[in-house]
Amino acid sequence: MEQMKHIFLYVYIATVRESMVKRMSYKLYTTYLSKIKDLPKGIVKAIIMRMPPMSIKNIEGTVHVPQLSPKTEVLKAYKVNNNFEVFTEKFNEQMYTDPETMEYLEMLMEALEYNDVAIICCEKDPNVCHRSLIAKYLTSLGYQYEELQEA
Secondary structure (H helix, E strand, C coil), X not given: CHHHHHHHHHHHHHCCCCCCCCCCCCCXXXXXXXXXXXXXXXXXXXXXXXXXXHHHHHCCCEEECHHHCXXXXXXXXXXXXXXXXXXXXXXXXXXXXXXXXXXXXXXXXXXXXXXXXXXXXXXXXXXXXXHXXXXXXXXXXXXXXXXXXXX
């Protein structure tokens, strides 16, 4: 876990060498894996999946942040009953009560003070994806986000 923190911090700091002006106006983007190469240069690309494809290692500015993915029991509960309302309730509970998830949400907010960040997972439809729940949580704190879909 400590190594992941260092990698996450290194990636977002390394991508903002030119401007280290702290402000809350950087933007959060959400999208799915197929759109990762369409993201603007210089944006931090945070893959929020437990097991992403190996190919993401070759994409500049990409960091794997499994701590922002649903816990195994949350995901299993969703797969059993296929009820996104229940999933939403359980994932929101995870965001507000799980120390590790809370810590990485805080790190995501810190990253947004210095750079645009995209949170990326494998689900194409943002209406049934945890990235939209993270984005809504951050919106409630004053951040802006944009879902990047097909043009």
